[in-house]
Amino acid sequence: MVMETETRPVGLPRLNEPAPDFEAVTTQGTLTLADFHGRWLILFSHPADFTPVCTTEFMAFAEIYPDLQARGVDLLGLSIDSVFSHIAWVRNIEEKTGVHIPFPIIADLNKEVASAYGMLMPGESKTETSRCVFFIDPKGTLRAMIYYPLSLGRNMAEILRVIDALQTADAHGVATPANWTPGAKVIVPAPNTQELAEERVKAGYECVDWYLCKKDI
Numbered sequence: 001m002v003m004e005t006e007t008r009p010v011g012l013p014r015l016n017e018p019a020p021d022f023e024a025v026t027t028q029g030t031l032t033l034a035d036f037h038g039r040w041l042i043l044f045s046h047p048a049d050f051t052p053v054c055t056t057e058f059m060a061f062a063e064i065y066p067d068l069q070a071r072g073v074d075l076l077g078l079s080i081d082s083v084f085s086h087i088a089w090v091r092n093i094e095e096k097t098g099v100h101i102p103f104p105i106i107a108d109l110n111k112e113v114a115s116a117y118g119m120l121m122p123g124e125s126k127t128e129t130s131r132c133v134f135f136i137d138p139k140g141t142l143r144a145m146i147y148y149p150l151s152l153g154r155n156m157a158e159i160l161r162v163i164d165a166l167q168t169a170d171a172h173g174v175a176t177p178a179n180w181t182p183g184a185k186v187i188v189p190a191p192n193t194q195e196l197a198e199e200r201v202k203a204g205y206e207c208v209d210w211y212l213c214k215k216d217i
């Protein structure tokens, strides 16, 4: 049997299961997962306040915040720092760069949320959460996850692309191909009977063959 340690997650959360519940102290008061019900939520962790890569990421998250809001997406940060540290850091970012941080940040001092979401990689750091991004849909279902190491700042274009792809898949019942961006053709789900395969090639889609067809939306 594997013994659990304080910082070792029981397991990573799983896609298409309910996102782990939480009630957490944040820079905008106590928030629960249920507070975001009915809207998309991006929950992301950073290793520590007052660190260089994290500061560039916070400025970048602030830059895409209006784009996320326009897509019905809320943003919620997290690290294992106190709420006072978070407040001092976001005030410092605004003072030094003019960038206002508009989203709340969880002060996860007891590592409860970090453990539930598998944000701590003990091989990397026992006190700093990795750069994780969780995409949670309006029903509270975990739909996608990104995990990056401490040294690698995240790509905001990819975060927007993931949201766009998930929302497009939900709205149109399609999938999105490699390197898809909004406006590009989407994948028509592959037919699962011989009869549907025959129909598919005559349906007017752009097809490589019966199992790989694309269409505009």
Ligand code: BEZ
Residues within 6 Å of the ligand: 047, 048, 051, 052, 053, 054, 055, 128, 150, 151
């Ligand atoms: C950074 O944000 O620069 C950073 C934080 C923790 C470990 C390594 C880098």
